Amino acid sequence: MQSRNLLIVAGAVLIGLIAVLFVNGVFSGVEKRQEQIAEANRMVRVVVASQDLAFGTPVSSQNVRLVNWPANSVPSGAFTSIEEATKARVALRPIISGEPILASKVSGANGRATLSANLPVGQLAFSVPISEITGAGGFIRPGDVVDVLVTRKIPGEGAQDTDKMTDVVLESVPVLGIDQVSDENKTDPAVGKTATLQVDTYGAQKLALAGQLGVLTLALRNVADTTTGSRGTVIGRDISASRYFIPDRRNSVVTARPAPAMAAYRPPMPGGAPQSRPMPTGPSMTVVRGTRSSEEGILHGF
Numbered sequence: 001m002q003s004r005n006l007l008i009v010a011g012a013v014l015i016g017l018i019a020v021l022f023v024n025g026v027f028s029g030v031e032k033r034q035e036q037i038a039e040a041n042r043m044v045r046v047v048v049a050s051q052d053l054a055f056g057t058p059v060s061s062q063n064v065r066l067v068n069w070p071a072n073s074v075p076s077g078a079f080t081s082i083e084e085a086t087k088a089r090v091a092l093r094p095i096i097s098g099e100p101i102l103a104s105k106v107s108g109a110n111g112r113a114t115l116s117a118n119l120p121v122g123q124l125a126f127s128v129p130i131s132e133i134t135g136a137g138g139f140i141r142p143g144d145v146v147d148v149l150v151t152r153k154i155p156g157e158g159a160q161d162t163d164k165m166t167d168v169v170l171e172s173v174p175v176l177g178i179d180q181v182s183d184e185n186k187t188d189p190a191v192g193k194t195a196t197l198q199v200d201t202y203g204a205q206k207l208a209l210a211g212q213l214g215v216l217t218l219a220l221r222n223v224a225d226t227t228t229g230s231r232g233t234v235i236g237r238d239i240s241a242s243r244y245f246i247p248d249r250r251n252s253v254v255t256a257r258p259a260p261a262m263a264a265y266r267p268p269m270p271g272g273a274p275q276s277r278p279m280p281t282g283p284s285m286t287v288v289r290g291t292r293s294s295e296e297g298i299l300h301g302f
Contacts (some may be wrong), residue, residue, distance in 0.1 A: 042070070042071040042072075043068040043069060043070060043071060044068070044069055044071045044074060044080065045066045045067070045068065045069070045080055045081075046066070046067060046068075046069035046074060046078050046079070046080060046100055047064050047065070047066055047078070047079040047080065047081070047082055047084075047085040047100065047101045048064065048065060048066075048067050048098055048099060048100050048101060049063060049064055049095045049096065049097050049098065049099050049101060050062075050063055050064055050065045050097060051063050051097050052094070052095070052096050052097050053091040053094065053095040054091065054094055055091060055092065055093065055094060056090055056091065057090060057091045058088075058089070058090050059085060059086050059089045059090065059091060059101065059106055060086055061082055061086055064082060064085055064086065064101055065082075066081075066082060069100070075100055075102060076102070077102040077103035077104050078100045078101070078102055079100075079101050079102075079103070085101045085106075089106040089107050089108070090106065090107050091105065091106055092105055092106060092107055092118055093105045093118065118176070119198065122200060122201075123198050123199070123200060124198070124199055124200065124201060124203075124204050125176055125196050125197070125198060126196070126197050126199050126203070126204045126207050126208075127194045127195065127196045127197070128148070128194065128195055128197065128207060128211060128216050128218075129193065129194055129211070129216070130192060130193065130194060130195045130216075130218060131193070133217075134215065134216065134217040134218060135178075135192060135195060135218055136218060136219065136220045138192070139220060140175055140178065140195060140218055140220050141175070141178060142175055142176060142177050142178060143174075143175065144174075144175045144220060144223065145172055145173065145174055145175070145220075145221055145222075145223050145225075146173050146175055146195075146197070146218040146219060146220055146221060147168060147170065147171045147172070147173070147218070147219040147221055148168070148169045148170040148171075148173060148197070148207065148210070148216060148217075148218060148219075149166055149167065149168055149169065149216070149217045149218075149219060150166070150167055150169050150210040150211075150213060150214045150215065150216055150217075151164055151165070151166045151214050151215050151217065152164065152165060152213045152214025152215070153165075153214070154235065162236075163235075163236065164235070164236065165233050165234065165235045166233065166234045166235075167233050167234075168231050169206050169207065169210045169216070170197075170199065170203050170206060170207070171228045171229075172221070172225075172226065172228055173197045173198065173199060173203070174197065174198040175195060175196070175197060175198075176196045176197065176198050177195075177196040178192040178194070178195055178196075179192040179193060179194055195218060
């Protein structure tokens, strides 16, 4: 009887231990989940733009504000105080309202808006001359992507001024600015005299040489189109109309027809026999005298 009671007590203790462990596990899981939720909901103060900021706009307390931002998703370079974000800084890129002010989008303290601050490492800004024709009619604006073509005279001693060729110099080149405008928000068509392109050192060398060899033309392309590849050289015969031509009639040579040879004279045959008239070897005409006709040669008077 006593042993039976001991077994009952031991079983009860074991069940109690299991219940305690289960309850502790449940509460531990709840606490961990609560900690995760609290961490996810933990907020920090981040400086954002209170209005749209264009390129070169000074960052001040009038155009920025502090907002709560999830601590686990704060972007790199964000400012957490207005004093730090407004130390004589200017916007280097367009910033929309509600967007965090990042160190990569504004100048350094006491800085100014410069194009060089927007250039990635290893990239250069290179300007080329353009016109209404070579600049896509003024529709190329900062932020667009273009292909650069060069048209020049075909090399060779026998080439004439009309013997031209066109090559693709560079493809998918970002446009940094047109004339002195580098604001990507300015999208109205405008005819400029220069286009500033973003290229590497080798691309800048190619543009410098191509500009000396011929006329550069910018072709506007879709920003999302990333296909590139050599398209070869285009010459005059690749254009269908160039298969037809009219020679210079002024150089045509008129060949004179030689004068007809005169028939040799033959003396009368003895006996008064009638002499047959020689047949003319050149142009002739039929002469009728009464009932008789004969072929007479035609002489050139001059």
